[in-house]
Amino acid sequence: MSLxxxxxxIDADLPAATDRLLELLRIPSISTDPAFKADCDRAADWLxxxxxxxxxxxxxxxxxxxxxxxxxxAGEGPHLLFYGHYDVQPVDPLELWDRDxxxxxxxxxxKGKVIRGRGAADDKGQLMTFIEACRAWKAVQGTLPCxxxxxxxxxxxxxxxxxVPFMNDHKEALSADLALICDTGLxxxxxxxxxxxxxxxxxxxxxxTGPDKDLHSGMYGGAAxxxxxxxxxxxxxxHDETGRITVPGFYxxxxxxxxxxxxxxxxxxxxxxxxxxxxxxxELAGEEGRSALEMLWARPTCEVNGISGGYAGDGxxxxxxxxxxxxxxxxxxxxxxxxxxxxxxxxxxxGMVPPDCSVAFEGHxxxxxxxxxxxxPAFEAAxxxxxxxxxxxxxxxxxxxxxPIAGHFQQITNTTPMLIGFGxxxxxxxxxNEKYDMESFHKGIRSWARILDALT
Amino acid sequence: MSLxxxxxxIDADLPAATDRLLELLRIPSISTDPAFKADCDRAADWLxxxxxxxxxxxxxxxxxxxxxxxxxxAGEGPHLLFYGHYDVQPVDPLELWDRDxxxxxxxxxxKGKVIRGRGAADDKGQLMTFIEACRAWKAVQGTLPCxxxxxxxxxxxxxxxxxVPFMNDHKEALSADLALICDTGLxxxxxxxxxxxxxxxxxxxxxxTGPDKDLHSGMYGGAAxxxxxxxxxxxxxxHDETGRITVPGFYxxxxxxxxxxxxxxxxxxxxxxxxxxxxxxxELAGEEGRSALEMLWARPTCEVNGISGGYAGDGxxxxxxxxxxxxxxxxxxxxxxxxxxxxxxxxxxxGMVPPDCSVAFEGHxxxxxxxxxxxxPAFEAAxxxxxxxxxxxxxxxxxxxxxPIAGHFQQITNTTPMLIGFGxxxxxxxxxNEKYDMESFHKGIRSWARILDALT
Numbered sequence: 001m002s003l004x005x006x007x008x009x010i011d012a013d014l015p016a017a018t019d020r021l022l023e024l025l026r027i028p029s030i031s032t033d034p035a036f037k038a039d040c041d042r043a044a045d046w047l048x049x050x051x052x053x054x055x056x057x058x059x060x061x062x063x064x065x066x067x068x069x070x071x072x073x074a075g076e077g078p079h080l081l082f083y084g085h086y087d088v089q090p091v092d093p094l095e096l097w098d099r100d101x102x103x104x105x106x107x108x109x110x111k112g113k114v115i116r117g118r119g120a121a122d123d124k125g126q127l128m129t130f131i132e133a134c135r136a137w138k139a140v141q142g143t144l145p146c147x148x149x150x151x152x153x154x155x156x157x158x159x160x161x162x163x164v165p166f167m168n169d170h171k172e173a174l175s176a177d178l179a180l181i182c183d184t185g186l187x188x189x190x191x192x193x194x195x196x197x198x199x200x201x202x203x204x205x206x207x208x209t210g211p212d213k214d215l216h217s218g219m220y221g222g223a224a225x226x227x228x229x230x231x232x233x234x235x236x237x238x239h240d241e242t243g244r245i246t247v248p249g250f251y252x253x254x255x256x257x258x259x260x261x262x263x264x265x266x267x268x269x270x271x272x273x274x275x276x277x278x279x280x281x282x283e284l285a286g287e288e289g290r291s292a293l294e295m296l297w298a299r300p301t302c303e304v305n306g307i308s309g310g311y312a313g314d315g316x317x318x319x320x321x322x323x324x325x326x327x328x329x330x331x332x333x334x335x336x337x338x339x340x341x342x343x344x345x346x347x348x349x350x351g352m353v354p355p356d357c358s359v360a361f362e363g364h365x366x367x368x369x370x371x372x373x374x375x376x377p378a379f380e381a382a383x384x385x386x387x388x389x390x391x392x393x394x395x396x397x398x399x400x401x402x403x404p405i406a407g408h409f410q411q412i413t414n415t416t417p418m419l420i421g422f423g424x425x426x427x428x429x430x431x432x433n434e435k436y437d438m439e440s441f442h443k444g445i446r447s448w449a450r451i452l453d454a455l456t
Numbered sequence: 457m458s459l460x461x462x463x464x465x466i467d468a469d470l471p472a473a474t475d476r477l478l479e480l481l482r483i484p485s486i487s488t489d490p491a492f493k494a495d496c497d498r499a500a501d502w503l504x505x506x507x508x509x510x511x512x513x514x515x516x517x518x519x520x521x522x523x524x525x526x527x528x529x530a531g532e533g534p535h536l537l538f539y540g541h542y543d544v545q546p547v548d549p550l551e552l553w554d555r556d557x558x559x560x561x562x563x564x565x566x567k568g569k570v571i572r573g574r575g576a577a578d579d580k581g582q583l584m585t586f587i588e589a590c591r592a593w594k595a596v597q598g599t600l601p602c603x604x605x606x607x608x609x610x611x612x613x614x615x616x617x618x619x620v621p622f623m624n625d626h627k628e629a630l631s632a633d634l635a636l637i638c639d640t641g642l643x644x645x646x647x648x649x650x651x652x653x654x655x656x657x658x659x660x661x662x663x664x665t666g667p668d669k670d671l672h673s674g675m676y677g678g679a680a681x682x683x684x685x686x687x688x689x690x691x692x693x694x695h696d697e698t699g700r701i702t703v704p705g706f707y708x709x710x711x712x713x714x715x716x717x718x719x720x721x722x723x724x725x726x727x728x729x730x731x732x733x734x735x736x737x738x739e740l741a742g743e744e745g746r747s748a749l750e751m752l753w754a755r756p757t758c759e760v761n762g763i764s765g766g767y768a769g770d771g772x773x774x775x776x777x778x779x780x781x782x783x784x785x786x787x788x789x790x791x792x793x794x795x796x797x798x799x800x801x802x803x804x805x806x807g808m809v810p811p812d813c814s815v816a817f818e819g820h821x822x823x824x825x826x827x828x829x830x831x832x833p834a835f836e837a838a839x840x841x842x843x844x845x846x847x848x849x850x851x852x853x854x855x856x857x858x859x860p861i862a863g864h865f866q867q868i869t870n871t872t873p874m875l876i877g878f879g880x881x882x883x884x885x886x887x888x889n890e891k892y893d894m895e896s897f898h899k900g901i902r903s904w905a906r907i908l909d910a911l912t
Contacts, residue, residue, distance in 0.1 A: 032770065032773065033769070034770070090767065090771075096669070096670075157773075158772070209736075210737065211735040211736050211737055212736030213552070213736075213887050213889075214549070214886065214888065215735060215886075215887060216885050216887070217761055217886075218655065218657070218856045219752075219857055219881065220735070220752075220856070221757040221759045221785075221787055221856060222743075222751040222752055222756075222787065223731070223732065223741060223748050223751045223752050224732060224735060224741055225741035226741070226760060228691070228762075229691065229692075229694075229695065229760060231688075231763075232688045232692040232760070232763075235685070235688035235692070236685075236693070238685075276679065276812075279668055279669060279676070279680060280665075280666075280667050280812075281667055281681060282811070282812040283810065283812045284679050285681035286678040295679045296676075296678055296679050300678075301677040303673045303677045303682050303685075303774075303776055304682060304684040304765075305673055305766050305775050305776070305777070306765065306766035306767040306775070306777070307688075307763055307764065307765045307768070307780065308763065309762065309763045310762035310763060311546065311762040311783065312764035314490070315488030315614050315820070316488065316614070316615060316661070316761070316783055316785075316821070317545060317546055317783075318657070318659075319886050319887070320759055321762070324763065325768070326684075327766070327767065327768075327772055327773075329677075329772070329774050331673070331674060331677055331678065354741075356732075356736075356738040356739045364771070364772040399674070400674045400675050400676070400677060400678065401674025401675055402674055425675065428669065429675070430670065430671075430672040430673075430773065430774065430775050431672070431775070432669065433669075
């Protein structure tokens, strides 16, 4: 049977596939930092060359930001689109990495082999699972299995500023029967997953200005307003004593999950003590009376992602600073409207700034939550294919992260997104020492081969 | 008359004196940053050479930190000690400086000539006013006016860790009839001042640790505690709605000022609107019902001098950070006990940290407030001498800053401190674009000549 031959080819080619991934990981394509612009471009070129070698008609498409990589292959059967992103998160704090984040390597660990380096899991390793499945298919069968479109982005980690305009300009090329998106995780090492609920994301940066210059805290302290004090008061007010977010109207369009979904999630027996224990915590920090999976998948959040102001170097400096800033993100669910919440948040903040201080806002992305219809036959076929590859049957799950592209496919190209990925909770994406399990990579490639076989 | 000859010599020598100060300002003696250790040493060497050229028997004395410079001259009459410090504050944010902070120069401004550069006012320019007065005296008279001890410190801006042990080890050499300390300011451009009240200083750094690594805010947000949220809540709780500090027992030993002093201060007609207006503010931020001079000179404060946590670079990173830190300082008055307040503050903070987060404390200096007896004849003599040099009579004032050395002279060597300086409110000490008015420098030198004449 031809699928077996493809799977055998994948197994035999794993060392070479790993080397290709390591090569891509060596390119520091940090999209949020302008210093790495040329590297983002280089990562796009690498993918163009790799896809071209598979017979995919591929090109790099310029945007006002980092380029898109698009590739097309003609074929019979359904038209499948594959989406991944080749950009990565910044690497700071660099001193917490055990190795150069852009000198990746395969490491033996007590839990098995891992590929360690920035982007290993998010999203270069995941993106390559699909490309490697196609490579094996092509090697065995001589052609790819169906009509395919590849769509690889370079701005996912920096708010995707070019994505929607680009999709609007290329509606036809980006319309397909199904958009396969590989940027999510397994439920756990045994249970693969198709993600059907995603949280939205609203990013806001606020800067409070008090005095127009840094002051000596002895000469002015007590009489002059300190912007860090103003900022702390604002941030402390964003959650009430029960963990609820205080932005007016915030919960207006937050639905309760259905009893059916609640029962399914309870059936997953999620061990939140172990989940938090892995990162040195023990207590759920969200709204009182909610389960861990609700907090992670079905409830909105407000987090401070960064804060700065005054002197933060070694030693001490008795400065009363002019400015203090915070980066804040909201994860959204249901039909929460990112722009309405942005306005409500900004009004709340403005109301807390003393008359002689000022506040400046900068928006960083605003995407609604998504949920995806799983009633078509493709979903059950893909779920069955995944269940073949992994120890336990595949589950439909939620995801706390935000993958705006999924909603864009629904809204702009009327294409059903199908989110399948092989990341694990301990991959440390966005953190020091990011890794991707060799098991995720290997079985991920095999999973795509099975899914391609099932869908075509 | 010989004083006139000394004053004339000072006037004639001003350009050369300015060049000498510029030379000292070029040495980046930032004591808090270990990267500048050799520069601190170089500044000490420069002062040893300069004092030696005046016939002062001078040496550099090693400490566990930066060296002390000590010099002695035998002579008749009272034994005067002079204290200043040759170390300077860090220069960040560097981008707000209009020039290299260590490439000082004399600038023409609408308000007159200024000497611009880090340390121009705090404290190299002030320190040199006394040395230049001695230089002119020596040039005219052939000897210095009385028995003199010079005591120049290199750790004032980093909490003076070596100061007390050094003073205890050199009690005899550092005992004098009067300790002249030049590290304070004028009341304003017309009114010179002897500072008789100083606030104490307690520095604390707190670091909250939540998860044991940085996390993805989508994957963990809502369930995992964010240490910035904990920190913001702590900082926001340190002041109540009326501006009072909430640390238990904080006000226990804070005295009300006397009616007499209150009347004197009211007589100074301090314009707080202009004082705040100069730095872009308009409203007093301290305790309700207190005057501006009370807030600045006679009431304790709590300020956040720096805060950091998570991603603070360009763009956005949806990280849920492992740690968040703040540097906090308390200005103390009356007989507030720094160590008791440190313990009370730490207990308050510990009580606000959730069970699965942790807090680490680092102390940065702890010195009580000081107030100085002005009843001896030397004070009235010095006040009269100052009043001769400046447009209006000299005043006894308070100072919001902390100059722990003054208390150490009282307690360790039983020497009365006399704080006279020529800084102005707009000198931007501890801030970008620090400057010292040429008027402060020139009339400061002349003031010391008059005071030396009056005291000997």
